[in-house]
Amino acid sequence: MVTGAAGSIGSEICRQIAPFRPLAIVGFDEAETPLFHINNEMAKGFPYIAFYPEIGSIASRGTLKRVIQHYRPSILYHAAAYKHVPLMERHVFAAVETNIFGTWNVAREAAENGVDDFVMVSTDKAVRPTSMMGATKRAAELLIRALQTEYSTRFAAVRFGNVLGSNGSVVPIFKKQIASGGPVTVTHPQMTRYFMTIPEAAQLVLQAFSIGKGGEVFVLEMGQPVKIVDLAKDLILLSGLQPERDIEIQFTGLRPGEKMFEELNLQDEDLIPTSHAKIRSYVCHQNVDAMQIKSFLLRLKSIVEGQEVANLVLLLKELIPDYNPGAELLKTALSIKRYDADLEKIPGHRGENGAPAAVNGMPAALLN
DSSP states (O other), X not given: OEETTTSHHHHHHHHHXXXXXXXXXXXXXXXXXXXXXXXXXXXXXXXXXXXXXXXXXXXOHHHHHHHHHHHOOSEEEEOOOOOOHHHXXXXXXHHIIIIIIIHHHHHHHHHHTTOSEEEEEXXXXXXXXXXXXXXXXXXXXHHXXXXXXXXXXXXXXXXXXXXXXXXXXXXXXXXXXXHTTOOEEESOTTOEEOEEEHHHHHHHHXXXXXXXXXXXXXXXXXXXXXXXXXXXXXXXXXXTOOBTTTXXXXXXXXXXXXXXXXXXXXXXXXXXXXXXXXXXXXXXXXXXXXXXXXXXXXXXXXXXXXXXXXXXXXXXXXXXXXXXXXXXXXXXXXXXXXXXXXXXXXTTTTTTTTOOSEETTEEHHHHO
């Protein structure tokens, strides 16, 4: 079973699993049209494999239970997630609902229904996170490590760098900008990222399944990080044009939650070689047990229900001490706290219909 099966990574995992001729592949996703397309592609390219498209959200534990109990998968690849950093800085509770609670739902149902192996797609943005996306993915890593102590299912996480050609990646964006005559927009001249291709990323997920003993975080050996501006220049040159002469490069500044440089491991993580030359394993010394995680999730649920941005940041920092929230998110959290406190002094501030002072972490007055 593959969650997020209609996405860039999930669909490639399905393609790479198929040649090994499993009895069946269950593709789980809430995106109807992309799931329709990968279903057609699998039927045409791999007619000897039973591919079952299942529409559903990982936020619905009941749906997950029904699907897992019906098909009884032995291996589950969890690729469903929200991944766009600036969007998740603005929609922090959506990031929590999907990346944390969604992962918890999938992992618990997998463990309780006899799935042998669970492999989660994570990100290098989970290392010393500065974004809500990175912090929620790091929390998800800790969730599955805690579950490893309770269940016989083997849990592993796989950290990716940026995936070339994936949905929303920088290369398709640059290509469109070049095709329209520019400018090509780069956040900062010193911005660097690790890159891999979609097939490489999917291979790492499959290899993690074969190597993992339980509780590991795997990372592909990705060589040296690449300057984004150099990537932009190369794409312009490959298009038969000259940077700055034919296509202008504009620097737009770091977006909320973005880092200048990405890292692949934490200081307290030990590098361990694996049987695969291009895969490294990190074992973190931060011990988080299942009871601690369950307590964290109960508090988190209350915060999400109350749409409390400031408390969300504080709770994530409690679980992830090296989480360094972005300035824009901190500003939002603090301004909402002050705004709500001031609003309480105004009679009838919630309006005749009882509308809340804040919606999705933003003051309601600012949304009108």
